[in-house]
Amino acid sequence: MHNRKAHTRTKWVLYSTSVVLSLIILLLSPSWTQAAVGPKMLIEETLFNAMQVKEGDVIRHTFTVRNTGDQPLKIERVQPG
Numbered sequence: 001m002h003n004r005k006a007h008t009r010t011k012w013v014l015y016s017t018s019v020v021l022s023l024i025i026l027l028l029s030p031s032w033t034q035a036a037v038g039p040k041m042l043i044e045e046t047l048f049n050a051m052q053v054k055e056g057d058v059i060r061h062t063f064t065v066r067n068t069g070d071q072p073l074k075i076e077r078v079q080p081g
Contacts, residue, residue: 037069037070037071038069038070038071039067039069039071039072039073039074040067040068040069040073041065041066041067041068041069041073041075042065042066042067042068043063043064043065043066044064044066045063045064046063048061048063
């Protein structure tokens, strides 16, 4: 009879431990901790090389900015480099 109680207790401890470890893993997983909250700006091309330009020439280039977050992205100030 004593053996059966010890076996049941061991099963309960293993079950409890596995449940606790599973919860910890879920809470610490990257998908939970890195969820998009608010706006998130994504610029795939961050550099444009115009090569050699003569003085007075006008250079035009378009950078695409995407919002991959879950709220509106506001671009309030842009400075040329």
